[in-house]
Amino acid sequence: MDRRPGCISAVGGSGAGAAVNFAARAPGSGTNWVNLTGRFAHDREVSMPPTPAHRYDRGLMWFRRDLRATDNAALYHALKSCDRVWCVFVFDTDILSPLPRADRRVEFILASLLDLDEQLHHMGEQAHHTGIRLLVRHGRAVDEVARLAHRLGVQAVFANHDDEPDALARDARVLGALAHHGTMFHTFKDHVIFERQEVLTQQGRPFSVFTPYKQAWLRTLTDFHLKAYPTRRYAASLAAPPDGVEPAMPTLQHLGFEPTNLSTLRVLPGSEGAATLLEDFLQRIDRYDHARDYPAVKGPSYLSVHLRFGTVSIRLLARTAWALHCQGHKGASTWLSELIWRDFYHQILANHPHVVTRSFKPAYDAIKWVHGKQADALFAAWCEGRTGYPLVDAAMAQLNQTGYMHNRLRMVVASFLCKHLGLDWRRGERYFAEKLNDFDLAANNGGWQWASSSGCDAQPYFRIFNPVSQSERFDAEGRFIRRYVPALAGLTHTAIHAPWAARPLELASAGIELGTHYPIPVVDHATARQETLSRYAIVKQAG
Numbered sequence: 001m002d003r004r005p006g007c008i009s010a011v012g013g014s015g016a017g018a019a020v021n022f023a024a025r026a027p028g029s030g031t032n033w034v035n036l037t038g039r040f041a042h043d044r045e046v047s048m049p050p051t052p053a054h055r056y057d058r059g060l061m062w063f064r065r066d067l068r069a070t071d072n073a074a075l076y077h078a079l080k081s082c083d084r085v086w087c088v089f090v091f092d093t094d095i096l097s098p099l100p101r102a103d104r105r106v107e108f109i110l111a112s113l114l115d116l117d118e119q120l121h122h123m124g125e126q127a128h129h130t131g132i133r134l135l136v137r138h139g140r141a142v143d144e145v146a147r148l149a150h151r152l153g154v155q156a157v158f159a160n161h162d163d164e165p166d167a168l169a170r171d172a173r174v175l176g177a178l179a180h181h182g183t184m185f186h187t188f189k190d191h192v193i194f195e196r197q198e199v200l201t202q203q204g205r206p207f208s209v210f211t212p213y214k215q216a217w218l219r220t221l222t223d224f225h226l227k228a229y230p231t232r233r234y235a236a237s238l239a240a241p242p243d244g245v246e247p248a249m250p251t252l253q254h255l256g257f258e259p260t261n262l263s264t265l266r267v268l269p270g271s272e273g274a275a276t277l278l279e280d281f282l283q284r285i286d287r288y289d290h291a292r293d294y295p296a297v298k299g300p301s302y303l304s305v306h307l308r309f310g311t312v313s314i315r316l317l318a319r320t321a322w323a324l325h326c327q328g329h330k331g332a333s334t335w336l337s338e339l340i341w342r343d344f345y346h347q348i349l350a351n352h353p354h355v356v357t358r359s360f361k362p363a364y365d366a367i368k369w370v371h372g373k374q375a376d377a378l379f380a381a382w383c384e385g386r387t388g389y390p391l392v393d394a395a396m397a398q399l400n401q402t403g404y405m406h407n408r409l410r411m412v413v414a415s416f417l418c419k420h421l422g423l424d425w426r427r428g429e430r431y432f433a434e435k436l437n438d439f440d441l442a443a444n445n446g447g448w449q450w451a452s453s454s455g456c457d458a459q460p461y462f463r464i465f466n467p468v469s470q471s472e473r474f475d476a477e478g479r480f481i482r483r484y485v486p487a488l489a490g491l492t493h494t495a496i497h498a499p500w501a502a503r504p505l506e507l508a509s510a511g512i513e514l515g516t517h518y519p520i521p522v523v524d525h526a527t528a529r530q531e532t533l534s535r536y537a538i539v540k541q542a543g
């Protein structure tokens, strides 16, 4: 039977997503969350139970970047194949150690774990199982998972795929440690609609250009890929921790971190937070295709941090976008494309892991970036929003103050770093990795390699964003700049984009002395442009 989701019959709000590894692909039933029209619905069961490939007495579900109890592939398979299932999250010291001591992401995860604990507890109660708790551990994942698996006497550990190279290396170590005690380790696709080599060219190779990838992605899509995993149906397998195994939910202090300003921002954690954002976004998704480009406008969904930590299911979002796209909603079609970009970069990382350290296109590694003291000073000015270009500085202030940056601005500041300041894109990539709440290696690397022209399907090297015309076009009234660079608030709509070009009288009446209240530009656009074209000439020579 062809289960391709045609736009005539809208995809239903129920079912199971694709699973790989040992388990058979498993159609199932629904979500109790937002349905296709954005209203809340209740679980709708459909009777297509898959045949379990394995049966275990005890299993352990290991949550990582999938912090939700509904529509979770690994949790579904764990509950379905085991009589008793415990759930754990590990605060991995290998990941936590290098982070700054005040990190919004750690706080977001902690708050989302409290929500997940609640969800599991509630799911258990609905199945008449009391005392269900999420177990939380703090240490090296390989030690903690193996120790807990042994202590609970489980025969299998279940988790969802994470294709970042460090995560794959960690999982290989966990697999080894578990195998030592004869424990199985099963992993599943959950984080994307299509992963690894599921969408290939006719020659059987991974795509490196987005548009044909998107077309193939849409051709490959069936109802099945958008269905939710009905975890609730198997909730009776959830087991309360035995005596002597403490839930051990830590505090931020216990983890060695300090509070951030997260609670003052509109970053609501957990699945509840994601549901609130999605509901809000669905009211304005129709305007997404044009509103998304203006940083002062509430245009995008702001769901990236939830996609990053899995507090929302990608299947729910893609299903919602798909259904609206089929009804002819242009905004939803554009948003669906963005979700496909996300899959695109994930398969690039999985198939070309060299991008983590090198350019996707090897010729670009020959570019000579600026180094030394002058480069360090320029980099510091960029990080701290002191370049003298108002839109760039406002964008960096948004990042530093909130951990979020609007997509248009990510493109502008990334281009500015490599094509105006002549700095290696990897420096900017690392700064984003440290600061972004939604930092995701695949999307961040893809975005930076796109901006520096070194990536697959990147913008041509000779295309250099002009930060002033970008500002005039996308923040015409300077509303965004005024919010994040208050020193410039007194300037007119026309002068705010390039204060150095303003008349002295205009600057004086706005109370601004350049070099005192706001920096003189660190580079001249025309000169920087010429230097960049010369710097990138080596790429042209390489053909």
Ligand SMILES: Cc1cc2nc3c(=O)[nH]c(=O)nc-3n(C[C@H](O)[C@H](O)[C@H](O)COP(=O)(O)OP(=O)(O)OC[C@H]3O[C@@H](n4cnc5c(N)ncnc54)[C@H](O)[C@@H]3O)c2cc1C
Pocket: 292, 300, 301, 302, 303, 304, 305, 307, 308, 338, 339, 341, 342, 345, 405, 406, 407, 408, 410, 411, 414, 432, 436, 438, 439, 440, 441, 443, 444, 445, 446, 447, 448, 451
């Ligand atoms: C230099 C640079 C670095 C970036 N770093 C990251 C990052 O670390 N993490 C991250 O999630 N996104 C990154 N992006 C992509 C994009 O900027 C963000 O996903 C988006 O701004 C998040 O806001 P939103 O959820 O409101 O997006 P929306 O516009 O509502 O889009 C919905 C979702 O689609 C996905 N998406 C949208 N645009 C892209 C894109 N260009 N590439 C991949 N996925 C996309 C995201 O998951 C996003 O949450 C980067 C882009 C650039 C140019």
